Amino acid sequence: MSEFLLELHSEEIPARMQAKAAADLKKIVCDQLKAAGLAFTDARSFVTPRRLTLVLDGLPEKQPDVSEEKKGPKVGAHEKALEGFMKANSLTSIDQAEIRNTPKGDFYFVVNEIKGRDTTEVLSEIVVETIKSFPWPKSMKWSRNSFRWVRPLHSILAIFKGETLKGAFDFGNQTLDFGNQTRGHRFLAPDWFEVKNLDDYLHKLRLAKVLVDENERRDLIETQAKALCVAEGLSLKDDQGLLNEVTGLVEWPVLLMGRIADRFMSVPHEVLSTSMKEHQKYFSVLEGDGKLANRFVFAANTEAVDGGKTIISGNERVLASRLSDAEFFWDQDKKAKLETRVKALKTIVFQAKLGTLAEKVIRVQDLAGSIAEQTGCNPVFARRAAELAKADLSTGMVYEFPELQGIMGRYYALHDGESPLVAEAIADHYSPLGPSDRCPSAPISIAVALADKIDTLVGFFGIDELPTGSKDPFALRRAALSIIRLITENNLQINLRKAFAASFSAYTGQLTEPEDKTIDGLMSFIADRLKVALKDKGVRHDLITAVFVLGDEDDLVRLLARVDALAGLLKTDDGANLLAAYRRAANIVRIEEKKDKTVFDATVDTVLLQQSEEQALHEALEGASQEATKALEREDFTEAMAALAGLRPPMDAFFDKVTVNDDDPALRKNRLCLLSRIGVILGQVADFSRIEG
Amino acid sequence: MTNSNMSQSDTKKSDVTKSVAPKTKVIVDPERCVQRLILKLQDYWARQGCVILQPYDMEVGAGTFHPATTLRSLGPDTWRAAYVQPCRRPADGRYGDNPNRLQHYYQFQVIMKPSPANSQELYLGSLDAIGIDSSKHDLRFVEDDWESPTLGAWGLGWEVWCDGMEVSQFTYFQQVGGIECNPVPLELTYGLERLFMYVQGVENVYDLDWDGVPAEEGGKTYGDVFHQNEVEFSTFNFEIASTDELFRHFEDAEAECARILKFGEANAEKNGKAKGNLLPLPAYDQCMKASHLFNLLDARGVISVTERQAYIGRVRELAKACCEAWNKTQLEEA
Incomplete structure (x- = not known):
């Protein structure tokens, strides 16, 4: 059996870095093995909060022997050149070299037979090199060492063919020998123990309350969480991102269910869910009808002696204190009407050259009104929604949970007695936030969402702040895609050039670029995004160009119909x-x-x-x-x-x-x-x- | 108590959701009263070789500001210290009405340079010492990188969770005052009120049992000791503090800090020696002063968003200059 097992045991690795670290470990080691001519049959890596593990199978005992041919100086060359050649190739006499005839004359050649080194030797160097060159996104020093790792590194387990690999890593002020020991769960089985191979490693760690395989942990968390919900006639709210994060926070997941105190259930459910997820990493639980249930599920990292009673009540208390903050904001925010908050937008800068959000809101109101007229919905509602769309930014709740912008606006608008259409449009106007986000379909929502994004795009193009390469700090590409989706998915007949021109003049002289250049630039920006957006749907980008370059088509719906027909x-x-x-x-x-x-x-x-x-x-x-x-x-x-x-x-x-x-x-x-x-x-x-x- | 996100003016007087009526004192367990827990922490860290210090005698926003942490983090020598530090966060005042927020609260601070190999175990031992039993609780190290823009300091580490609650900040300092730490210190910060509320099982900070003595025998709660303080200082911080004076004091502290450093430099040059001539410690006092004055101005709501960055930058410049001077005195020693 020629298995190689490596475990780098450290203090807790941030959850968000784990998946990439496991992939990097595998890639870095495998690349070096390939470069060293060492073949292997299988490579797998695992990661837990405290360990990065790699296993390779089918490695040979030795590197293959290779013969390396080197061309030397011309026969009769200067003595210095001959000396150098002999020295570089450890020759004692030039007669040891071969003379070969080449089209350029007779040259000395030497053929070095390089014996393959023992795999153990090479592996040992590879381990050291891997640790040295590991690409952590953020790393640190500790104690008196000059070496950097994501958090202090405590042990290096390296076993080849059942034997501890000889080697050590030098931290600068301390040397860590490779070993064959690891330790289990921090609290449940903290003692060090020896392992022989992968099976032994996985088995003993399982007994020591560590599930090394992150996929197994993830599945276990999901299965256990679902089971807890089903037992109560409820269901788990799907959240793969949270599931992955939680997987990176535990070595031995034990799922527990807690209760949300009844008094908090009157707070908007998005707030409860967001607070639970962002602050506490709790899963939300749903009733049969899809409404939020007064339960939450979380993964503890230990088997408590009391079956988790203390842990549950502790988490319930923490949540209660979190939610009383949220409840406080909810009660507090409702005391001021949204419309009175509009003036606070004067203190929020939209972009240094483009003025404040208050100014943006005024422009967007006009634009939303005129789009509403074109699309045949009530411009009064559209204007009102645009006026209030950003007002929730000055609420305590959105300050605390920025991701609830818009959503809180809807709640506060409904509380103030605004029309439900207006409230909906406030919630919707940031959407769609990407290719897979829900695209608004209510006419008022569409008008405000379009106006907001057109205003942003025209503003930034008008001051020549364009996305470059991978840099798009103001998410202008996303804004363009949103415009495309809003128009095409809702079959809107909108003259984009005209809309851009109206938006341009609303900036009343603030824009430094000429109008024509701005609008032409924007049109081709939209065309580019359109090509990207439609690529996934199999629409050929050249056909879009073929229609777009005619220049007479700025109605995206017609344009796409032409492309389709073509x-x-x-x-x-x-x-x-x-x-x-x-x-x-x-x-x-x-x-x-x-x-x-x-x-x-x-x-x-x-x-x-x-x-x-x-x-x-x-x-x-x-x-x-x-x-x-x-x-x-x-x-x-x-x-x-x-x-x-x-x-x-x-x-x-x-x-x-x-x-x-x-x-x-x-x-x-x-x-x-x-x-x-x-x-x-x-x-x-x-x-x-x-x-x- | 470190969660201080709301400091807008509209959350001042009107911030009365749950009025705190003084309750009868509940004695949970004299072993878990505030003063016993502090003694236990001190005792535990003394046994780990820490110098037990007393609080620094100036207003600071966090235990990190104590020169025993900020300055002692720099320089090649070993240093282990632990102390309670009262912290002032003027913007967090709630007139004694909020069960979780205070403008004056306690941090317990541990600094160990170089960071010990068993840092995490040592820390967990301290939780055990105050009765947090790892066989019943879920203790976790959750990524949380620490940064203090005013001190020009940063480090990597975690917030430590006990049953989902953040009970400490655990940081391996990498830089302080813009200077690379070598060796690297470990900093532990416990927010005492929140931790003790958890240990005692109370929902309101003012209900904390301070001394383990029943009320009829004269025993005191946290509210007995600090409630009036919170009410008065909230009024002062938000309403009374004279902004003109504060601005002036800020300028004065800034100028004084620079003057002290300059004087020290001239002397050091003349005498060819840093230690005994450079004056980082008195200069750093002025830096702490400036920082607190800035916090007060911030609470009074007279510093705009853009100005805010500029003020933080000015305090950072002071901190850097003090740290650099300190570092010189330490390196020379080595």
Whole structure:
């Protein structure tokens, strides 16, 4: 058995760093093994709050022997060069080198046979190198050592083929020998013990109340938590992020259920859930109808002698004190109406050059009002919602729980007697927060959400604060994606250019960039985001470009309908051949234009159309153009594409029978103009030159 | 009591949700009264080789400010100390009406340089010493990195949870006053009121049994000792403190700190020796003063968000200068 087992035992590793640390450990060791020519069959890593573990299987006893060939100086070279070569290769006489004839003359060569080293030796170096180079996101020194680790490192267990690997790690002021011992749970089994191999390690640690495999811990937490809920006729609120975090906080999870005191159940449930999750890492529990139950579930890291009674009552008390803070904010915040809080936004800076949130709110109100008019919902409600949308930022609750912004606004608005539509829009206006977040569908919500994001984008583009590379501190890409989702998922017919222009002028001179540049920049930013957003849905980015570059389409819903129709056309044989024929025509025109240094864009002279094929093509083109125009007016893009698809047979016939570069220059010019017409007419629906593949 | 997120002006006088009527004193167990628990902590840490100090005689916002932590964290020598430090957080005052928040409270502070190899075990031993039994409780080390922008200090460590409640801050200092710590000290901070409320099982800080003596025999609760103090100082901190004076005092302390350091530097240069000439300790007093004055101004709500950063930066500059001077006296010694 050639198994290698490594455990780095330390003080508690932050939960958020564990998964990456386990992956890094595996990668760093495996990369070095590969570089050292040591093969292995299987590598697995585990992580708990106090240990990082790696196991490798199928390692050989030794590295393979390798022969290394080195070219030396030319025969007859200077003595100094020969000496250097001999020294570097441990030769006592130059006769020990081989002379080989190369195209550049006779050279000395030496072939060094390098014996493979024992795996144990190499492994020992790899362990040291791995610890030295470990990429912790944040690390620290301790005691008198100069070495840094995530938290103090206490032991290095390293076993190869059942034997302790020889080696040690030097901390700077202290040396830690590799060993074959580890210890169990901090409280339940703190003694050190020896292990022989992975099975022994896992087994003994289990007896010592440590589950090394994080997947097993995660499953156990989830299963136990669900079981506790089911026993009470309740269900566990799914939260994979919290589940992962809790998995990183325990070595021996014991799930317990506590009660939320009744008096807190009148506080908004989002507040209870957030406080439990953020502060206490508790799972929320749901009633049959999906409402929050007055229970919570948490993972303790120990088996208590009293079965967890003390732990539960302690956690209930802590929660009660947390929730009385929340309850206090809830009661306190309700004493002032939301509308009276709007003025507090004057003290919150939106962006240094773009003024305060109070100013933003005024702009967004107007914009939301006009979007509401375009989308046919009540502009008075939209304006009101926009006015109050940010007011909850000055409440104690949102100060304490920033993630509840908007949600608290809805509660306070309802409490103040605002229309439920207004309250909903306040809650919704930050959404959607990403590709998977719920997209608002209520018209007032949409108007306010759009207005808020348009105002942000126009503002930042207007002062040339653009996202660069991976840096997007103001989440402008997300804002653009939100706009795209709000419009396309709700099928809104909105003229984006106009909306951007209205937003630009609302900034009344605060913006430093010219209006045209700002809006053009924004339109192409939106196009880029649209391509990214649609990529996942399998929509081709080149088709979006082909339609977008026409520049006449700033209505995203129409744009997508065109892209759809275009994609549909290209899927048919006619479409594919039409594209091929278009390219042939475009190529010919391009080459000839280059030759003649001119542009063939004159009107086709019907008198000069001699062959029936060219007459037929001309007729077909003009007919298709008219049909396509009519269809486009009706916004029937499929019909427009169908009209164009009909161009294929006359085009094929034309290329079959007609010689474009006729000896008669007049005929040649007329034919080139006819071909160039194809691009123009197809260009009514898309720029075919942008289509790839 | 370290959770001090609300300091807006609208949470002042109106902040009366649960009025605290003085209750009859409940004696839980004389062994768990406030003063016994403090003695136990002191006794435990004395046995670990700590110098047991008394509080520093100036207003500070946290036990870390005590020169026994801030300054002694720097320099090559070993240092182990433990002490109770009263802390003032003017913005946390609630006129004696809130069961969890105080503008004056106690921290128990332990500093050990270099950090011992068994730091965590030593700490857990202290919980055991005050009756927190690890066989019944769920004790956890949860990531919480510590940073003090006013001291130019940071470290990595955890908050320690007992049954979900934060009972201590556990930090391996990495930098203080902008200077790398070498060796690295371990800092432990216990918020005593919260910890003791948990140990005694009371919900209201003012109900804490202070001395283990029944009321009819003259026994005192935390409320008996401190309630009036909270009411008066809340009024002072939020309403009475003269902001003009505070601004002036801040400037004075800042100038005085600089003057002391400059004087020391001139002497050190003249005499070719740091220790005995540089004056980091008296200068640092002025830095602590400036820090507290800033906290008072902050509580009075007269410092805007942008100014706030600037003031913190000014205190940090003082702290750095004091730490640098201190460090020189220590390195020279070594």
